[in-house]
Amino acid sequence: MAGVITKFVTASLFMWVAPVAILYGYNNNLIPGSSDLSPHTLTLLSGFLAVVSVNIVIAFYIYMAMKEPSDKHEPDPAFLAEAKASVNQSTADAGSSSQSSKKEE
Numbered sequence: 001m002a003g004v005i006t007k008f009v010t011a012s013l014f015m016w017v018a019p020v021a022i023l024y025g026y027n028n029n030l031i032p033g034s035s036d037l038s039p040h041t042l043t044l045l046s047g048f049l050a051v052v053s054v055n056i057v058i059a060f061y062i063y064m065a066m067k068e069p070s071d072k073h074e075p076d077p078a079f080l081a082e083a084k085a086s087v088n089q090s091t092a093d094a095g096s097s098s099q100s101s102k103k104e105e
Contacts, residue, residue: 011061019050
């Protein structure tokens with residue numbers, strides 16, 4: 001469980017740091033060649049790259065989640081029993097209400 005939280009916190013951190021660093025770098029002329037761009041082009045390019053960086057972080061997080069072994073995660077038996085009972089009760093209630101409406105007709 002701690003590994004999952006660590007991956008989530010790391011991905012969240014990069015989702016904030018990467019776009020802010022890109023925007024800061026372009027707006028303060030820290031990236032070579034950015035001082036030659038017009039303000040309009042600079043805004044568009046830095047914004048586009050910031051959005052792309054967030055999407056890259058999301059894709060990497062999804063990849064890491066898909067790479068985790070699925071046999072490691074087992075559902076709680078008490079939760080499963082309660083869920084099955086709830087579904088059975090819902091279907092029984094739906095069946096009795098449909099029968100009562102047929103009787104009324």
